[in-house]
Amino acid sequence: MRVLITGGGGFLGQKLGRALGANGSLRGHAITELVLADVAAPSLSGMPFPVTGVACDVSDEPAIRRLMTAPFDVIFHLAAIVSGQAEADFDLGLRINLFGTLNLLQAARAAGNCPVVVYASSVAAHGGEEPEVIVDGVELNPQTSYGTQKVMGELLLNDMSRRGMVDGRGLRLPTVSIRPGKANAAASSFMSSIFRDTMQGQTANCPVADTYPIYHTAPRTVITNLIHAAGLDGALFGPNRCINLPGRTDTVAEMIAAMTLVAGAEPASRITWTPDPVIQAIVKGWRGHVLAEKGLRLGFAADRSFEDTVRWFLEDDIARPM
């Protein structure tokens, strides 16, 4: 069982690698090698099987072909240009999010073993003419270039799965909060920083009103769900391999209250409230309410409370950071 993670240097890639190390196996087979690919070669120490870090840009087609000369059994495709950056630079987003995904899927197809491909899509797939509460089966009408490119990748994944070229599973990730590390160019970056940074004694700005509803999921839940997606029989997805992942909806105010319950009143007092029209314009196109019935039916996990998320953050990322 050879496993590849693109975006393997990112926080999800690293957490996923560590979880695979803890499990030792995937789809009922012992993992014999894990390859982590990212713009800079990632590493991961103390793992029970060989881990190879490869520096590789997914938009570099020959490099992706070389990376995948020896077939992988399971590929987690997490590499992406995030929402704020893809909105600021249309061509960069196309190059990484669309062509990177195409390169990866074509190389996976060329390997000839119809590998399992777990594709990280996003709740940013939703917006525009869609109903306020997203249910399964609504027409995807993304209002960001990031969401658009993610949905184009979903379509490709579906078609190539239908043709037996790859065995794809696409997951629309809710906003992942609390994201460890530094702020990034995602428009949703504040949805982590107002918790992560304030719990570590820093200030952080919330650019939207505290009534803004966020459809979110904890890093632990996402990792559980990525691994669950790899383990499922692809046929269970039916003709649409791409689903909304379960998460939960809380307003910013409710999430802050949960943080206060777990970590005391001080962090919340460090939040500043300067509106940011650019961020607001992006996130107002997203949806805060998603009923992920198909995802739940397929056994994907949902978050039970943001208090859990705060506790897990303190435990996983502060007490023993990676």
Next chain:
Amino acid sequence: MRVLITGGGGFLGQKLGRALGANGSLRGHAITELVLADVAAPSLSGMPFPVTGVACDVSDEPAIRRLMTAPFDVIFHLAAIVSGQAEADFDLGLRINLFGTLNLLQAARAAGNCPVVVYASSVAAHGGEEPEVIVDGVELNPQTSYGTQKVMGELLLNDMSRRGMVDGRGLRLPTVSIRPGKANAAASSFMSSIFRDTMQGQTANCPVADTYPIYHTAPRTVITNLIHAAGLDGALFGPNRCINLPGRTDTVAEMIAAMTLVAGAEPASRITWTPDPVIQAIVKGWRGHVLAEKGLRLGFAADRSFEDTVRWFLEDDIARPM
């Protein structure tokens, strides 16, 4: 008013060019030049304004850039690899249908005048997990590579319109019947040939049962709707620039009965009934019933009867063929 038609050598491109000639203007402005682009340079005689035929493969990015050095005000993007061929050759379909559309939209963006782009998508966008009767707003789950590539183009058109790069309008064409000329590699080819060829004394095979429902539209209606799409204010589409076009649903048997009413009993007797599992596999993934409410609200035309279609075919394509 400079106008470009890609796929300008095809039957729709030719009929559209002729209709533009008859109108003389578009969006309230006199047409000063019409450029028809296709794999072989198309021509169109007896037109009231200059017509230029250009041999140009839409997947040839530099050629498309050259073609669009001088800005067009309106672009009709009809060029495509049809369903049967895109299903037989995945990479060819991607190259023409996805990359061709991307090249065209990028060149239109580079022109800097935010041109109107009317994009021919297809009812093949629908299938899979969608309901039996398609309504507006259902998640597109195409079950052919052609449909997939068309929807990927829709997403790109929407995003680039949102960003003000182009002023796009995407129309999901019902099956166009009766298509003049020769049979093509579209899986839907029989939906024209069993009428077109039998009315001209030849036999034609129907590879599906006569109970198969077809969501169809006449060439005249499509041309009316393509021109209507170009004329509308883009903002009327709202955040989703791509719509289902009105058409009508009849079973194969009902369409044959309509032909018999107009053209007598002989043509129907020339239809052979050899099932074709390949065609059946493709078309069973399509949908025969579409309620195109948004399209009707935007003033697009629907077909009133297949008898009309048969009459128009005899008048437009037999009595005075192009």
